[in-house]
Amino acid sequence: MVIDAHCDVLLKLWQDHADFESSEQLQVDLKKWRKSPVKVQCFAIFVPEEVPKEEQFDVALEMARLFHEKIVEPYPDVQFISNQQDLHRLGDDQLGAVLTLEGCHVIGNDIDKLKQLISLGVRAVGLTWNQANAVCDGIGEKRGAGLTRFGEEVIDLLNKESIWTDLSHISYQGFFDAIERARYIMASHGNAMEVYPHRRNLSDEQIQALVNRDAWFGITFVPYFTSGKKIVEINDLLKHIQYFIDKGGENCLGFGSDFDGISDTIDRLEDIADYPNLIEEVNRYFTNEQIEKISYRNFIEKFPRLEN
Ligand SMILES: [Zn+2]
Numbered sequence: 001m002v003i004d005a006h007c008d009v010l011l012k013l014w015q016d017h018a019d020f021e022s023s024e025q026l027q028v029d030l031k032k033w034r035k036s037p038v039k040v041q042c043f044a045i046f047v048p049e050e051v052p053k054e055e056q057f058d059v060a061l062e063m064a065r066l067f068h069e070k071i072v073e074p075y076p077d078v079q080f081i082s083n084q085q086d087l088h089r090l091g092d093d094q095l096g097a098v099l100t101l102e103g104c105h106v107i108g109n110d111i112d113k114l115k116q117l118i119s120l121g122v123r124a125v126g127l128t129w130n131q132a133n134a135v136c137d138g139i140g141e142k143r144g145a146g147l148t149r150f151g152e153e154v155i156d157l158l159n160k161e162s163i164w165t166d167l168s169h170i171s172y173q174g175f176f177d178a179i180e181r182a183r184y185i186m187a188s189h190g191n192a193m194e195v196y197p198h199r200r201n202l203s204d205e206q207i208q209a210l211v212n213r214d215a216w217f218g219i220t221f222v223p224y225f226t227s228g229k230k231i232v233e234i235n236d237l238l239k240h241i242q243y244f245i246d247k248g249g250e251n252c253l254g255f256g257s258d259f260d261g262i263s264d265t266i267d268r269l270e271d272i273a274d275y276p277n278l279i280e281e282v283n284r285y286f287t288n289e290q291i292e293k294i295s296y297r298n299f300i301e302k303f304p305r306l307e308n
Pocket residue numbers: 102168169189261
């Protein structure tokens with residue numbers, strides 16, 4: 001059993017009207033999901049920066065609607081995950097779907113818009129994508145500024161609502177500002193900077209801070225975050241897992257594939273149905289306990305929202 005903390009299927013459902021039930025075009029569709037060891041999948045609302053500012057929130061609402069109408073409601077075996085108890089309650093034949101937000105640009109500087117997204121089911125909130133927004137700069141911004149006053153307000157709301165603050169994509173300064181203030185911390189999809197130097201990967205200092213704060217962070221399958229090789233292999237990904245474990249991340253680590261957010265893929269890890277290839281390799285190098293923690297236990301234990 002596996003929990004995957006990040007995919008961009010909703011973007012393709014919105015942009016390309018892809019058919020979630022079964023589509024060649026999707027790396028995560030229902031047919032492949034049911035066949036895979038993935039029990040719980042997180043679905044990110046990600047509104048591309050090209051969408052005009054005044055339309056971005058409406059598009060986010062539309063993606064939340066698509067999540068419920070195209071992924072959850074039609075299928076009796078797919079359950080909407082609102083809290084940790086929902087994760088524990090999933091039956092053998094059931095799948096769990098979590099709604100997340102990637103980038104607070106869609107809310108502008110309006111905290112009520114974030115409240116609305118939370119009420120529609122968002123349970124993890126990425127503060128930025130690569131660009132700057134009213135909350136913080138993203139890692140793609142040269143300026144590299146940290147959290148704004150509004151950003152503090154956003155994190156305070158997430159703390160109050162028991163929702164994850166997701167630090168993937170955030171500026172270096174923003175990372176350390178946010179990690180001080182956020183109560184429930186995750187970095188949903190990124191690898192280790194020391195293993196392969198990409199700006200989206202986590203430095204040793206960041207890994208240490210995440211471990212100290214008992215955060216959750218997800219290994220991602222983006223090939224160009226993993227290695228500079230022409231063909232990136234599962235073994236290259238294992239180096240990141242080993243590194244995170246060596247740095248004390250055993251109780252923090254999980255998976256955040258970024259399927260449907262990538263067109264290039266790691267060899268033999270091309271869509272959700274390829275997870276068994278990864279698990280097979282992981283089984284050769286790590287203990288059963290480590291594998292259980294990474295695959296699902298850490299995610300469930302840290303899922304911040306509890307049933308009232
Ligand atoms: Zn991303």
